[in-house]
Amino acid sequence: MDMLMFKLDKSNAMPLYEQLYNGIKDAIIHKQIEVGTKLPSKKKLAEFLNISQTTIEIAYTQLIAEGYVASKPRIGFYVEEIDDLPYIEKEPLNIRVEVDKKKIYQFDFHPGKIDTDSFPFSMWRKYAKSLYDHSSNELLQIGDHQGEFALRGEISKYLYQSRGIVSKPEQIVIGSGTEHLLPMILRLLGNDSKFALENPGYSAIPKIQLQNRAIPIRVDEDGLIVDELEKTNANVVYITPSHQFPTGAVLSATRRTNLLNWAAKGENRYIIEDDYDSEFRYIGKPIPALQGLDQNNKVIYMSTFSKSLMPSLRVAYFILPTTLLQKYKETFSFYSATVPRFDQHILANFMRDGYFSKHLNRMRKIYRKKHEKLTQIFETHYPDVIITGDQAGMHILISVPLSKGEDQLKQIAANNNIAIYPVSDYLLKPIEYQYPTFLLGFGSIPLDQIEKGIHQLMQCWDIPKTKCAAHF
Ligand SMILES: Cc1ncc(COP(=O)(O)O)c(C=O)c1O
Known part of the structure; x- marks a missing residue:
C-alpha cells in the first residue's frame, strides 16, 4: 500500500502516538484502508514520518489490542475485518480541571471549623x-x-x-x-x-x-x-x-x-x-x-x-x-x-x-480561652446583642436587635469579608425569631484575631461599640 499519509502535529497537546493511532483507526473505520492491507513496518513508517519507532509501536499495539489490526509474526501488520458498528464522531472532550474556587473569608465563623494551628x-x-x-x-x-x-x-x-x-x-x-x-x-x-x-x-x-x-x-x-x-x-x-x-x-x-x-x-x-x-x-x-x-x-x-x-x-x-x-x-x-x-x-x-486524651485536654484550654474572649467582647462592648448556647461547643448563638433580615445581614457581612451563618439555615420548619439570629463559630479564628473579627462584624452591621472597657 501507499505509505500512510498523516499530518502529525508536534505542537499539539495530544501525544504523537495517539494522533497516529487515531489517524489509522479512522482510516480503517471509513474504509480508506481495505481489509487485509499490510501496514508499513514500524521501521519504514518511522523513517517516513520522521518519528521514533517507539511511537509507532505504541500506536500499533493499541490498534492490535482493539482488534483493528492483526500482527502476524515475522510477516507484518494487517488490517482486520471489523464489524460495522455504528461509529459516532465525537468531539474531543474538553474537560477543564479547575480547582474549586471557594471564597476565602478574612473571618469565617463556620461552626464546624476547628483550630488547625x-x-x-x-x-x-x-x-x-x-x-x-x-x-x-x-x-x-x-x-x-x-x-x-x-x-x-x-x-x-x-x-x-x-x-x-x-x-x-x-x-x-x-x-x-x-x-x-x-x-x-x-x-x-x-x-x-x-x-x-x-x-x-x-x-x-x-x-x-x-x-x-x-x-x-x-x-x-x-x-x-x-x-x-x-x-x-x-x-x-x-x-x-x-x-x-x-x-x-x-x-x-x-x-x-x-x-x-x-x-x-x-x-x-x-x-x-x-x-x-x-x-x-x-x-x-x-x-x-x-x-x-x-x-x-x-x-x-x-x-x-x-x-x-x-x-x-x-x-x-x-x-x-x-x-x-x-x-x-x-x-x-x-x-x-x-x-x-x-x-x-x-x-x-x-x-x-493516651495522645487523644492529651490532645482533648489541650484543645479544651484553647477553645475555653477563645470562648471567654468572645463572650467578654460582647458583654463589654455590645451588651444589646443576646448570646445563647454558650455553655459548650465551638459556636455560640447571637441575636442582634436589628430590623434587617438574616439573609441581608449575611450578605452585608460577606461584602465585608466575613462568613456568618443564620439560624434559618438550620430550620426544618419556619420559626419566627424575635431578632435575626446567627451561629458564630470561633474554632478556627486565632485567639488574637477574635476581637478584630467581632468589631469588624458589628461595625458592618452598624451596631455601635459601647465604650465600657472594664476588661480591657
Ligand atoms: C449535629 C451534627 N452531627 C454531626 C455532624 C457532622 O459529623 P461528621 O463530620 O461526622 O459527618 C454535624 C455537622 O455539622 C452536626 O451538626
Missing part, C-alpha cells in the same frame, strides 16, 4: 510512618466491615471513661461521617418508620433520605420538647441531647427521663442520640449520655472525631443496642468499612497511647 502533626506522623511499613502488610487486605477491632476497642474504652457509655466493640460500627452512617441506621429501623427531628437542627439530616417524611419538633432552652414528640406518630427521634445543635441547649433531666419512657412504650420506638460537639464544655459538669441511662435497648448512640480531631479524617461511629445486632449483620455484613484501615490504625494507636 494546634493539631499534633508530629505525633500523628510518627504513627502513620510506623504503620506504612512491610510489617503492616496485612493491612493491605480488606478489613472488618464494622471497622477495625482495635479502633472499636479504643472507642469503647474512651466512651466509658468520658461519657459513661457501656458498650462492647462488637456493638460499634465505624464509617466515614455521620451523613454516611445515618442512612444505615434508618434502613435498619425500617423504611416505614416515622422520624422526628429537632427544629432547628443539623441541616444535613432532613436531606438524608428523609425529605418530607421528617416530623419537626421544637426545641427550647431545655432541649427537645418531649411533650410535642408524644403528640406525634413518630417512632424514631433523632436528638442531640448533650449540646443541641445549633441552639446549644442541654436536654433537662426531666425530659431525659420522659424521652426514655416514651421510647420504652413502643417496641419499634428508638432514640438516635447524636453526641456531636459534646467534648468541649465550659460551664458546669459534663452531661452524661442518654445511652448510659437507657435500660431498655432503645438508644442508638452516635458520635464523630470531626470536632475532637479533624473533620477531614471522616471517622464517625454508632453503637447499636445488642437487640439490633443480628439485624445489622443480616443487612450490612457484605458492605466494606468506608474508612481506610491504615487511618483507623493510626487513630487507634494514637488513642491507645
Whole structure:
C-alpha cells in the first residue's frame, strides 16, 4: 500500500502516538484502508514520518489490542475485518480541571471549623510512618466491615471513661461521617418508620433520605420538647441531647427521663442520640449520655472525631443496642468499612497511647480561652446583642436587635469579608425569631484575631461599640 499519509502535529497537546493511532483507526473505520492491507513496518513508517519507532509501536499495539489490526509474526501488520458498528464522531472532550474556587473569608465563623494551628502533626506522623511499613502488610487486605477491632476497642474504652457509655466493640460500627452512617441506621429501623427531628437542627439530616417524611419538633432552652414528640406518630427521634445543635441547649433531666419512657412504650420506638460537639464544655459538669441511662435497648448512640480531631479524617461511629445486632449483620455484613484501615490504625494507636486524651485536654484550654474572649467582647462592648448556647461547643448563638433580615445581614457581612451563618439555615420548619439570629463559630479564628473579627462584624452591621472597657 501507499505509505500512510498523516499530518502529525508536534505542537499539539495530544501525544504523537495517539494522533497516529487515531489517524489509522479512522482510516480503517471509513474504509480508506481495505481489509487485509499490510501496514508499513514500524521501521519504514518511522523513517517516513520522521518519528521514533517507539511511537509507532505504541500506536500499533493499541490498534492490535482493539482488534483493528492483526500482527502476524515475522510477516507484518494487517488490517482486520471489523464489524460495522455504528461509529459516532465525537468531539474531543474538553474537560477543564479547575480547582474549586471557594471564597476565602478574612473571618469565617463556620461552626464546624476547628483550630488547625494546634493539631499534633508530629505525633500523628510518627504513627502513620510506623504503620506504612512491610510489617503492616496485612493491612493491605480488606478489613472488618464494622471497622477495625482495635479502633472499636479504643472507642469503647474512651466512651466509658468520658461519657459513661457501656458498650462492647462488637456493638460499634465505624464509617466515614455521620451523613454516611445515618442512612444505615434508618434502613435498619425500617423504611416505614416515622422520624422526628429537632427544629432547628443539623441541616444535613432532613436531606438524608428523609425529605418530607421528617416530623419537626421544637426545641427550647431545655432541649427537645418531649411533650410535642408524644403528640406525634413518630417512632424514631433523632436528638442531640448533650449540646443541641445549633441552639446549644442541654436536654433537662426531666425530659431525659420522659424521652426514655416514651421510647420504652413502643417496641419499634428508638432514640438516635447524636453526641456531636459534646467534648468541649465550659460551664458546669459534663452531661452524661442518654445511652448510659437507657435500660431498655432503645438508644442508638452516635458520635464523630470531626470536632475532637479533624473533620477531614471522616471517622464517625454508632453503637447499636445488642437487640439490633443480628439485624445489622443480616443487612450490612457484605458492605466494606468506608474508612481506610491504615487511618483507623493510626487513630487507634494514637488513642491507645493516651495522645487523644492529651490532645482533648489541650484543645479544651484553647477553645475555653477563645470562648471567654468572645463572650467578654460582647458583654463589654455590645451588651444589646443576646448570646445563647454558650455553655459548650465551638459556636455560640447571637441575636442582634436589628430590623434587617438574616439573609441581608449575611450578605452585608460577606461584602465585608466575613462568613456568618443564620439560624434559618438550620430550620426544618419556619420559626419566627424575635431578632435575626446567627451561629458564630470561633474554632478556627486565632485567639488574637477574635476581637478584630467581632468589631469588624458589628461595625458592618452598624451596631455601635459601647465604650465600657472594664476588661480591657
Ligand atoms: C449535629 C451534627 N452531627 C454531626 C455532624 C457532622 O459529623 P461528621 O463530620 O461526622 O459527618 C454535624 C455537622 O455539622 C452536626 O451538626
